[in-house]
Every structure is written in structure tokens, then in C-alpha cells.
């Protein structure tokens with residue numbers, strides 16, 4: 001399947017991918033409203049996190065693993081492997097906020113929702129016409145969606 | 149403000165932030181290499197210090213909400229025809245520091261004419277047909293190096309002719325364009341990779357500059373010209389044999405008469421190994437080559453390099469455009485150079501004293517026309533190709549340069565603009581915000597070689613198309629027919645002397 005791969009050599013740590021992710025998952029689809037109103041009011045947050053260490057940065061999100069540890073750990077069935085698309089899907093309604101997945105994910109790609117007992121996880125922007133928002137917004141092609 | 153030097157507020161730029169659009173995302177803080185933007189903890193918002201801004205526009209380009217505007221600071225000194233603001237600021241600066249004013253890229257001096265802008269091209273009407281490059285073949289292929297005076301043939305057994313004349317080695321270019329010398333160190337590895345890949349894809353050459361060639365780039369040798377300068381950085385047998393040509397750098401248009409200077413901060417591990425200089429030490433090239441004090445000495449060096457490369461590649465000599473450039477070029481050709489590269493005063497640089505950049509040398513247009521004419525008059529034009537450099541901005545400049553007598557042009561500033569450079573002129577600080585003239589790991593990665601190479605390739609393709617259009621319009625179907633064809637040029641608003649030097653008639657004639 002096509003996954004989003006970060007390239008740490010050319011990630012410049014601008015965090016623009018995070019802004020794109022927030023906007024793509026907002027109600028308004030407007031960066032200014034998403035970042036100021038929805039983020040602070042509703043806890044809207046990015047599924048992608050830029051990690052920095054010295055001069056190196058890398059933008060991490062769910063890897064949509066072939067054998068996802070999070071799915072195995074999920075106690076409520078909220079996380080599933082979709083056999084058709086290959087995505088690791090998340091059903092917010094079923095999630096009980098036990099954080100089992102958070103601890104199981106070897107990439108630290110799952111985050112707690114800042115306000116609710118829910119998680120935040122990349123959905124590969126499956127319903128976005130232009131594909132992953134982060135990939136489209138990255139100014140340095142440090143994110144690529146491809147088959148590897 | 150309190151506790152600051154009196155001239156601190158005479159800064160060049162103002163940062164204007166649109167309050168409605170700014171979301172305090174801190175992208176600008178992360179992008180500014182000069183720390184002009186900062187997070188104000190007590191106000192809980194992004195603030196800025198105008199005095200630190202160098203006008204590179206990096207933050208403006210990356211602000212996701214287009215909230216930023218970088219403007220020239222409007223407040224100014226009382227009008228004065230002699231004391232233009234830059235001179236006043238120079239004095240304040242030097243009174244503070246006591247040092248030479250350093251600069252980088254750019255050519256801010258406004259009162260020396262740009263002759264490209266005073267030259268117009270011809271087009272065919274009625275009496276000779278123009279050519280449509282989309283329908284008919286158009287040849288941009290260019291060969292650099294010595295050409296024979298005449299060709300001799302012998303007959304083979306079956307009666308077909310065979311070339312008897314031994315041809316000199318030439319560099320084959322798909323376009324009359326090359327990326328000019330920018331040393332590894334002055335610009336970083338990512339851009340050397342990008343230039344090497346772009347030149348290879350395009351079938352042109354890039355020039356290593358005076359800092360040697362990184363081992364991993366030897367694979368692009370067919371599209372590389374290796375440079376030998378007065379500091380001899382990174383010069384060894386393998387290096388001399390790595391490229392399609394060797395260039396002796398005598399001078400650089402932006403700073404004729406002085407050598408290169410790469411500050412120690414820019415010498416990291418990779419640069420140190422490639423240049424063969426200690427880590428972190430300044431790499432200073434002497435002003436002259438200490439083995440070239442005459443044309444005879446130059447002759448010796450040219451042939452030493454030809455010997456070292458077994459006469460497989462042409463040798464170029466690059467000089468800055470200065471007074472008497474035509475006589476110097478004639479000497480260079482007679483000394484055995486296969487290519488003469490002339491770099492005009494508007495050429496770029498990673499670091500040069502401002503006074504020298506703006507006051508020493510002459511414009512490339514005048515130098516080029518004179519060199520071409522002189523070599524023709526002396527009957528030695530075929531012995532060397534002429535490459536014009538220093539201030540080529542667009543494809544029309546290329547066409548005009550070729551009509552003035554160049555075989556090809558070198559361009560570098562335009563290639564850097566293609567990858568983001570905004571000519572802020574802070575190359576010498578080692579903190580290039582666009583990741584170009586810097587070896588700081590955090591900044592250098594702003595240039596992804598994949599992206600940069602693509603942009604350089606696009607630029608050359610675009611220029612290529614435009615050159616074909618202009619050639620076709622003039623009724624020419626090959627770049628060869630344009631070379632030194634000054635009848636295709638007319639001047640506007642130039643004096644008789646200038647037109648005489650350029651060898652062109654006034655428009656209307």
C-alpha cells in the first residue's frame with residue numbers, strides 16, 4: 001500500500017505538515033479558524049508530530065503497519081486493520097480512552113486527544129480528494145506518499 | 149529603545165505582520181536564521197525585531213497564512229544627491245566596527261548601465277523568413293574548445309573521405325549554457341549534488357569552483373568542469389582528470405584582484421576533506437597565482453594541466469572583466485587556453501568587500517564585445533571559445549551575449565534564484581536562510597537536491613525554448629549562426645563610443 005514516508009535528511013522542522021493536518025481535519029477547513037478557534041476550543045490536534053533532536057527533525061504519524069500492535073492491543077475494537085485499503089482505521093465512537101494502543105505503538109504515532117478520552121491518529125486523509133494534506137503542504141518534499 | 153547603539157534603528161527592513169491573519173504558529177520563528185522573530189512569553193504571541201531582519205523573505209515565503217510582509221524601511225534621511233542612504237549607513241557601520249564592509253550576492257550599484265537593456269534584437273520580416281522552432285529543427289548544441297583552421301581529408305580504400313586533421317578536445321553542450329563556478333563550501337553539498345544532476349540531465353556542464361570535488365560527485369564528471377584557483381584547494385591528479393574540462397581561475401568578476409575567502413565556520417568535515425584544509429580553518433586563496441606572473445607563466449600552467457590530463461580535455465582560463473581585457477584575452481589564447489571565460493563586474497559572489505564588488509571591473513557586455521573583436525582581428529578566434537559570465541539574467545541576455553561574440557554563457561545567480569535565493573546578500577555570514585550559501589546542517593537541508601535539481605532543469609528548459617523562439621524569429625536555425633552576429637543587435641540610447649566598443653549600430657539604422 002501507499003504510505004506516507006518522512007525523510008529526515010530534508011525535513012526542515014517547519015511544522016507546516018502539522019498545520020495542514022489540523023486544517024484537513026477541521027470543520028471549517030480554514031487554517032486560521034482551525035488553529036485558533038477549533039484547536040483551542042475543541043482540542044483539534046494534528047495526527048502528525050514533528051520530532052526534533054539537534055539539527056535533525058522528522059515528521060511522524062501512524063505507519064499503518066501490516067501487523068499493527070495497536071490493533072492487537074485495542075480493548076474495544078476501535079482500531080482495526082482494513083483489509084481492503086490496508087489502513088489502520090480508528091472508530092472514535094468505540095474508543096474508550098484506555099491508552100493501550102498508545103503504549104503498544106512502537107513508533108509513538110498515537111497521541112492523546114488534549115480534551116477528551118480519545119486518541120488522535122492519522123487516517124491517511126482517506127476522504128481528502130488531493131490525498132494526504134501533509135504531503136501536499138510540505139515545502140521541501142520531505143514527505144512522500146508512495147509504495148515501497 | 150534603551151541601551152542600544154544610536155544607529156541601530158536605521159535598519160533596512162520592516163517586518164509587517166497582519167494581526168488578523170497571524171495565528172502564532174511560530175513557522176516564521178523557526179525559519180528566520182537571524183532570529184528576527186521570537187516568541188514573547190509574557191504577551192503570548194510572536195513578536196519581531198526589525199533591526200535583525202536582512203530582507204531574505206524566507207518567513208514571508210513560508211508563513212502559512214500569508215500574514216507577513218517584508219518591506220524596505222521607509223523612514224529616510226534628508227534627500228541628498230551625493231550622500232545616498234547606503235553611503236551614510238556604510239559610514240555609521242564602519243565607524244562602529246572599523247572593518248571592511250563585507251557583502252555577498254547582488255549588484256546594488258545603480259548608475260552603471262546594464263547594456264543588455266540597451267540592446268535590441270532583430271526579427272525577420274518579408275525579405276527573409278522566420279522559422280517556427282516547434283515545427284522545424286533548431287540547433288542549440290555548442291562545442292567549447294579550439295577549432296581547427298582548416299580540415300584535411302584523406303581517401304580510404306573504398307574512396308570515402310576520412311578526416312586527417314587532428315581535432316582538439318571539445319566540451320559538448322546541449323545548450324549554450326553552463327552553471328558557473330560556485331565552490332563546495334561557499335555553497336553546500338546539496339546544491340553541488342543538484343547542479344551535478346541538473347547538468348547531467350540537461351547535457352550541459354557545471355563548474356566545481358575552487359573548492360575541489362566531493363568523491364561522490366565524480367560520477368557526474370562528463371558534465372563537470374573542474375577549477376584550479378590560486379589556493380589550489382582540492383586539486384590533485386584524480387580531480388584534474390575527473391571532469392570534461394579544467395578551468396584556471398585567475399579572477400572573479402565580483403572581486404577582481406582579490407582571492408576567495410571561505411570563513412572557517414563554513415569548513416565542516418566534508419568541506420575540509422574535499423578542500424584538503426584543516427577543519428574550521430579559514431580557506432583563503434591568494435590574490436594572484438604565485439606561479440603566474442606573466443603570460444609565459446600562464447602558458448606553463450596551462451600545459452602542466454594539459455599534461456596532467458593527457459590532453460584529453462580543453463583548458464579554460466577565467467578572468468574578471470577589467471581594463472585592457474581584450475589584450476589580456478589575446479595573451480591567454482596565445483598561451484594555449486582552449487576557452488577564455490570572462491566574468492563581468494555584476495557577477496555573484498559568496499563574500500566580497502562591497503567597495504570592490506561595486507567599483508572594480510567593467511560590465512561584461514563591453515568586455516565580451518572587445519575580446520571577440522580582438523581575437524577576430526588577430527585571426528585567433530578559432531583557437532579558443534569565449535564564455536561570458538557575470539550578470540546573465542534571462543534568455544534574452546544569453547542571446548545578446550552570443551550575438552556579441554560569446555560561444556556560451558555561465559550563469560550562477562540565476563540558478564540560485566531558481567532554488568529560492570532572494571539576493572539578500574548575506575552569503576558571507578554563513579547563515580543563508582534559504583540553505584544555499586551555508587553549511588550549517590539545520591539550514592543546508594532546506595535545499596532538497598531533488599527539488600533543487602528539478603528547478604534548475606526547468607529553468608534551462610525554459611531558457612532553451614525562449615532562445616529557440618528568438619533564433620527562429622531572426623530566421624536562424626542554429627546558435628552557431630548567431631555567434632558574433634552583431635548585425636542582429638541594435639542599441640538604444642548609447643553614445644557613439646559605447647556603440648563602437650560594442651560593435652553595434654543604433655536602432656533605426
Ligand code: SF4
Nearest residue numbers: 011012014015017138
Ligand atoms: S512540512 Fe515537511 S519539512 Fe516541514 S516539518 Fe513537516 S515534514 Fe518537515
Ligand code: SF4
Nearest residue numbers: 021122124125132134
Ligand atoms: S496523512 Fe492526513 S491524517 Fe495522516 S498525518 Fe498526513 S495530514 Fe494528517
Ligand code: SF4
Nearest residue numbers: 170171173174176211
Ligand atoms: S508564520 Fe505567519 S502565521 Fe505563523 S506566527 Fe509567523 S506570521 Fe504568524
Ligand code: SF4
Nearest residue numbers: 180201202204205207
Ligand atoms: S531575516 Fe529573513 S526570515 Fe528573518 S525576518 Fe527578515 S525576511 Fe524574515
